[in-house]
Amino acid sequence: MAWQGFDGRAFLTQAEHQTYLRRPPVRFARRGKSGDGSVCEVCGLPSTEDNPTQVSHLIPFMVGVQVYGFTPDYLDTDANLKWAHRTTCNKSLELSSEEIESLVAQLRVQEDVDGPSETL
């Protein structure tokens, strides 16, 4: 089946969400992220051999899709990705569930989609 995308939507429809609960989506984090990762966006220090930077999700990918019903497209865009050192910085970047829920609430106002969060 051809890739159809999500029309720039942040949230999955209920049908899409059901599909992804059965078969988790493939992640393409690097595709959506700008920059070369030479500097960590959390602490501002350069990438090193001991502790290289990697593309990290603010909202963890699988949690974002399966719990909150985000589209993989949204989770793999600049809005949700930062370059962060693999140790320490990577973990401190992750949003807490309270932070994710408040972001979800904000985004839902902007995007009137009948998404899976209504069934939670």
Ligand SMILES: [Zn+2]
């Ligand atoms: Zn860092």
